[in-house]
Ligand code: ATP
């Protein structure tokens with residue numbers, strides 16, 4: 001949250017959350033370590049605001065889905081807190097958890113797997129309405145509620161879809177039903193984990209547009225998980241970039257995608273060509289490449305986790321963990337990179353003058 005924004009806009013926050021998974025015994029023995037863990041997420045903070053979309057971007061295995069599961073309370077954090085309207089929540093089971101699940105709904109990547117093939121759309125939506133106590137009092141009210149849900153996701157006329165089975169719908173229609181089912185809970189937050197990556201390219205835009213419209217019309221706070229940084233520019237208000245379990249850059253989406261500061265973000269943007277990219281004044285020079293693979297999360301590199309791949313790495317990058325540092329003059333734009341440390345940048349520039 002920036003200083004100037006009213007606190008009431010913040011709906012859900014993951015505050016400095018860490019999630020480590022114990023490694024299976026066989027592998028632990030093989031590695032001859034005491035109790036090794038997978039560092040899936042380390043010290044990540046994400047803030048979701050009313051009427052805004054926040055994109056969580058990174059390559060496979062960077063920890064995006066784990067952050068979503070922590071926010072959904074499907075798993076507890078190893079450390080850190082989940083705050084709903086500023087209040088800590090750590091509720092598993094019982095009424096408080098049911099109330100939480102109603103307010104924080106997830107949309108999954110695979111609409112084929114998330115709907116039961118033997119049940120109709122009517123069944124799926126009625127069940128959601130009943131579970132969350134939003135089904136109305138009698139058959140007429142329930143029918144109204146069902147129609148409203150389908151109209152909200154632009155499946156009209158509703159009668160055409162209510163008695164359809166999942167296999168009778170297209171992938172995009174199925175994902176719209178999954179979104180309608182989530183809306184049946186009357187939530188405040190949607191956690192959308194790669195919601196369009198399994199859909200045909202031709203229908204992705206329609207589903208993203210729908211989510212955008214719902215965000216604005218219903219004042220939802222939306223987390224949009226994606227490995228496609230170009231779509232974050234189009235769809236999200238803010239973007240947070242993750243690498244190997246850590247958040248490495250954040251800010252408004254236009255700035256992060258058009259003027260990426262962290263060498264990893266620049267690598268991501270460089271490999272997702274966007275003809276509209278505005279270059280503007282250049283941040284510290286970094287070659288537009290970064291060879292290699294993401295590191296092991298069982299023994300992540302010390303210092304900056306990107307240093308083994310980073311074309312701009314300096315000696316301290318291998319030992320010191322970079323904090324969030326402000327970038328340029330755009331408020332709220334930060335990168336966890338020593339290039340933006342004023343002292344380091346000065347000595348780096350000084351060393352550069354002697355080169356060649
Ligand atoms: P993808 O885009 O492929 O879904 P992601 O960025 O969402 O990747 P996560 O699914 O959050 O990444 O996984 C982060 C790391 O944590 C991975 O190395 C993964 O193997 C590991 N991991 C996730 N869940 C578990 C678990 N239950 N037990 C052990 N390791 C896990």
Ligand code: SF4
Pocket residue numbers: 262263264304305306307308310311312313314317322336337338339
């Ligand atoms: Fe590269 Fe160092 Fe910045 Fe990490 S801290 S991204 S290694 S320059």
